[in-house]
Amino acid sequence: MNRFILYLLRWQLSTPILWLVVRQLGAGIIPTIIANVVGGCIFFWVDKFIFTSKAVELWQLKKGKCDRCGKLTDLWRLALTEGYDKRSEKYPKYYCMECSLTKTNELRRKGIKVRGKSK
Numbered sequence: 001m002n003r004f005i006l007y008l009l010r011w012q013l014s015t016p017i018l019w020l021v022v023r024q025l026g027a028g029i030i031p032t033i034i035a036n037v038v039g040g041c042i043f044f045w046v047d048k049f050i051f052t053s054k055a056v057e058l059w060q061l062k063k064g065k066c067d068r069c070g071k072l073t074d075l076w077r078l079a080l081t082e083g084y085d086k087r088s089e090k091y092p093k094y095y096c097m098e099c100s101l102t103k104t105n106e107l108r109r110k111g112i113k114v115r116g117k118s119k
């Protein structure tokens with residue numbers, strides 16, 4: 001979710017470029033293409049950071065049965081953070097809030113940085 005909000009903010013950053021070019025050159029197709037080329041040259045790097053940065057944690061959510069205690073509820077799974085990449089895990093494990101806190105504390109003890117609250 002953090003990555004999505006970051007991405008929406010990044011789209012807003014392209015607004016001044018589009019506005020400047022359109023204001024200076026008009027709103028025709030050529031100025032719009034120029035604005036998008038300028039934006040692409042800048043935002044290629046910003047987008048690359050957003051989608052590959054390990055500064056952003058990736059959590060996956062679903063409803064179902066906890067893989068640790070079996071409780072039927074909302075479930076969490078940490079898929080990606082710095083030094084931890086379980087995005088392509090064959091059998092992903094999802095945990096309830098309680099078990100997720102236990103799991104993230106285990107990860108913290110192993111030296112993996114997990115934000116959010118601890119138990």
Ligand SMILES: [Zn+2]
Pocket residue numbers: 066067068069070071095096097098099100
């Ligand atoms: Zn559980």
